[in-house]
Amino acid sequence: MVLKVLIVDDEKLARSRMRTLLGDCTAPQVLVGAEAANATQAMQLIQHEPFDAVLLDVHMPGADGIALARALQALPRRPAVVFVTAHAEHAVQAFEIEAVDYLTKPVRLERLQLALQKVQRLAAAAPGAQPGAVQESLLIQDRGRTERVPLAEVLYFKAELKYITVRTASRSYILDGSLNELEERYAAQYLRVHRNALVLRHAMRALERHHDPEEGEGWAVRLNGVDELLAVSRRQLAAVREALTG
Numbered sequence: 044m045v046l047k048v049l050i051v052d053d054e055k056l057a058r059s060r061m062r063t064l065l066g067d068c069t070a071p072q073v074l075v076g077a078e079a080a081n082a083t084q085a086m087q088l089i090q091h092e093p094f095d096a097v098l099l100d101v102h103m104p105g106a107d108g109i110a111l112a113r114a115l116q117a118l119p120r121r122p123a124v125v126f127v128t129a130h131a132e133h134a135v136q137a138f139e140i141e142a143v144d145y146l147t148k149p150v151r152l153e154r155l156q157l158a159l160q161k162v163q164r165l166a167a168a169a170p171g172a173q174p175g176a177v178q179e180s181l182l183i184q185d186r187g188r189t190e191r192v193p194l195a196e197v198l199y200f201k202a203e204l205k206y207i208t209v210r211t212a213s214r215s216y217i218l219d220g221s222l223n224e225l226e227e228r229y230a231a232q233y234l235r236v237h238r239n240a241l242v243l244r245h246a247m248r249a250l251e252r253h254h255d256p257e258e259g260e261g262w263a264v265r266l267n268g269v270d271e272l273l274a275v276s277r278r279q280l281a282a283v284r285e286a287l288t289g
Contacts, residue, residue, distance in 0.1 A: 048074070048095060050065075076092065076094055082110060094122040125143050127148065207220055237279065
């Protein structure tokens, strides 16, 4: 899939640098469909032709990038929004209006490709949906920046001391919160397998005999996408078996 993008930045040099970076992208491949120097030009372009993603600066003359992103939410077909800015302080606000990612300048090629891969995954997960229709996500504070992690990519939540480990197939994150609150909010997608763990229902692959150093002989569930086993408590054993056979 080749992503068609619109670059929106009031600085001509910044647009030129972004076009060069996009030309180096190989995963995914990118077609720069157009450039715009302000929100008005960008909206006119978006209303007349489809784009998969908008690479959007925040501070611009006239309506800023945040205002444009809000306006895009009202369109019947809207592109995914990836903010590209020198100002890190708008990240939380950007994610509240469903930005797919938030990049700070100077942008590295590897980081840009990761953002565009998120756009590509969203489009592939819902091929009939609008590119900008962002799936339910978690906002993770990671090393001074805020990152949106699609809920569908989270294989399990595990309580560890005073925080929760959020595990995807590719990496782990740390989340402040309550496992009980997550269970209530996402009961349809996640099953409690132990007092300290919720697992993605459709990721469960098998129930296996397992020796736990603390709890002794017992059972554990194996998930698609990760090698580790997660202990299953005796209390939840029947529920796990039912979910696997259901």
